[in-house]
Amino acid sequence: MSTHKDIIPPVASKTKGSLHPINQIKSYIMDSLSNIGFEIIEGPEIETEEYNFDMLNIKKSHPARQMHDTFYVNKKSNVLRTHTSPVQIRGMLNKKPPFAFISGGKVYRKDDDATHLPMFHQIEGIYVHKNVSFANLKDLIYKIVYMLFGENTEIRFRPSYFPFTEPSAEVDILSENGKWLEILGCGIVNPIVLNNCKIDSNIYSGLAFGLGVERIAMLKYGVNDIRDFYKSNLDFLKQF
């Protein structure tokens, strides 16, 4: 027969909070890349057209620069950055090669539907050294994909187009249901971009990659509607 001396009061456990799932994925990727040698750099979300477009070989006539794709502020004197690439430009202007940078953060595009939002997160990386090749890029991409999706993941590289890389590629992974899913873009840094940043493209070459954090988070967590990440619903957020 138990007596009152044997009674152990219930545990008054504290409810744990959580980091936002997008920041968890972002931090995981950034920390992993940092561990293999990339330096984390940061830059502003309000950018000049010069850094956001011109220096990246995105010509004045490029559709991305139209008012229907890009948010302009301060009477068109600046833009809300449409990608994290201008951070790489700032990094390249400030340092001499060899270097390896990553930057992650919020970016803005004039979209709003179940798969696109006006604000989302990107992580981009760049590595510039002598004799950097597409074969090196593939090695890095395999490391990133394996880190995120496991070493049994089947990967496909497809030619693509970005003004700031040449050759350019998009990378797909094979899902469990047999469909190829696009997960990131990458390429060899266009020599025009290196020259814009006062880096001699006859001596140096570079590789670059970029991925959308929401895209990875949707795949990893099985979330179908990107808007769920930003409803601030505690039932949603507490799951992560």
Added chain:
Amino acid sequence: MKISYKHLVSRIDEKPNIEELSNKLFQLGHEHEINGNVFDMELTPNRGDCLSVNGLLRDLNLFYSINNNLEIYKKELNEFNFNFVNHAKKDCPKISFLKIEIDSIPEKYNQEMESYFYDLNVKKNNFFTDISNYISYETGQPTHCYDMSEISEGVTLDYLKTKQNFNTLLDNKIELKAGVLAFINNKNEVINLAGIMGGSSTSCKKDTKSVLIECAYFNAEAIIGKSIQYALTSDAAHRFERGVDPNCHENILRRFLKIVEECTKINSIGVYTESYSEYKNNIVEFCEKKINKILGTNLSKKDCIIHLQNLGFKINESQIKIPSYRHDISSINDIAEEIARAIGYNNIDQKNLDLFSLEDKKINQNSSEFNLKNLLIDNGFSEIINNPFTSINNENSIEVDNPLDINRRFLRTDLKNSLLDNLLFNERRQKDSIKLFEISDIYSKSPTQKKRCIGIIISGRVDKNYKDFSKKLDINYLSNLINENILNIPNLNYETISRSSINSKSKNKIIYLEIEFSETFHCRYISNSKHVNKIDTTYKPISNFPSSIRDLSFSVKEFSNFKPLQDYMLNFNDEFLKDSYIFDYFFNEKNDEIKIGFRLVFQSIDSTITEDQVNKIIDIIITDTKKLSGISIPGLN
């Protein structure tokens, strides 16, 4: 863009099946979906040259023997006098007009045309426009057909001096701005929005037998953005924006004529061409060493040459002559990409990349920000991310010139209102303990300034365990938590947000705190928990329907059953049971009795949960717990 498998394979000697062809197209970078026997292509914007059957076949020539000899009209073409004035020679350096008069409108088209309309489910329009659409599909070159009787006086290509009304051939009535490039008739009326869409006044009809075909080269810059600006869906604009072949006009017009000839009798033909500059092919220096350096491969010069020749490049000594349709090629990196496409990106072996040879990298982790985050997470706070767009305008707000929502056209200058919205959103969803935080950069103007802040907002119960259940979140709770751990910021501004200002009747206080991460900011909290980023969590869909709460309080006199009761209640599983916890606990020494209360939260994923559904579960719990001796539910017989 839709391309029929049948039309591609009919010109490939090896006759690959649709899956093999699909794989080759992916290898070339031509993303697509297969719908039946049709490739729904999504081409990259630099490959305007591939927006046609001929264009894709030029790329597929890397792998297959392609029949490129389409029949064309081979007889001599006589010039005719046409009153054409070009005031936009820079944006339209080459233009041709072909006049055709036919004997009768054919009832049936040739086999290729009929197959195009049938296989791709394209609606027929009129004879000449149908050929124009087919030619665009087959060759990639847009042409425009005018009813000759409507423009016999001639046309002028010019930039509009003033705004003008224009009726498109699809009967869209639009107002063109001054400066727009357009074809104008002798009455100074717009008859064609150049490179985008013709007008209704001069378009061909079902019975048009005399036609003027316009075949032009427009610089992409003159066309880009116009179709979106005027909300027009234009296949021609899509092609001109991506670049067409400036050197194809005669061949296109001869192909047009051939198809007309195959369908009906031609009475007369005349051609008029103006070309203001001679096309010069781009030249890139050929160097297989550079190609191998870019790709990390070891390809022979001979292999590189074969691949390039198969793609239509001419190699002369150490120079590569770029075909006129390839606007995307101007450097050795572009050439390397062509070689990589030919051999397949997936067939290039990876080479180890070791970044550790670079100097040591420091993780740029702001430890105080990191510590503060851990403090909040250990105390039940959830991180929120909001977008910066707000309706609130103050003197420092930056205004977005082209907002998505005109009512939210400013960038926020603090985090309070976003977090308040988040808190109220969760209160409406019956959350009774809300602790949120957000960390973000904030921008203000004059000149543009950036600061990094954390906003913290709380309301409701301190926690749901029995010790904290009855305590309410207030300034003391937050200041005790924060002041103990944050140094160097003497005057933290804990704000109580008035419920009346937000039309809320809840009696729970709302407390808000915003801190700027200045250089002196320091948080000394070190978490005992190991915070690991959860990247393998599988999300469970959440319900948008209301929940139902039931409390069950037990009297425990047989203490040996106290633990089994807790285990049962806290581990009880049901699809509708969303949460269960102990909200009350009291040991009454005088009566030798434990009182313990459990709160059960029920919710259905796809409907509002009913009393019946909840009662059935409660009945099971009561029946099961009754089996434990010395345990009763006061008030329940």
